[in-house]
Amino acid sequence: MGAARDALARFWLQAVRTARLIIGVPDYDTYVAHMRLNHPERPVMSYPEFFDERMRARYRGGGGRCC
Structure with a gap:
């Protein structure tokens, strides 16, 4: 049961x-x-x-974007 719980926890962290x-x-x-x-x-x-x-790094730059 512990191994399955550990695998599920690792999966959840990766999904997040x-x-x-x-x-x-x-x-x-x-x-x-x-x-x-x-x-x-x-x-x-x-x-x-x-x-x-x-x-700031993500949204800096020139102008807007259409999507």
């Missing part, structure tokens, strides 16, 4: 991550892991800082 990517919500945990692995000398942004930066 996928849904967030589809709707454009950035994945903070992936960012933190990347920063710690690849840029240990740089500070890691807090979640509010990270979210704000990702939204």
Whole structure:
């Protein structure tokens, strides 16, 4: 029973991550892991800082979009 529960939990976490990517919500945990692995000398942004930066990056640029 424990193995099935663990598999279901892993599936659920992956489904949540996928849904967030589809709707454009950035994945903070992936960012933190990347920063710690690849840029240990740089500070890691807090979640509010990270979210704000990702939204600015997503919506900056010129002009509107039709869809």
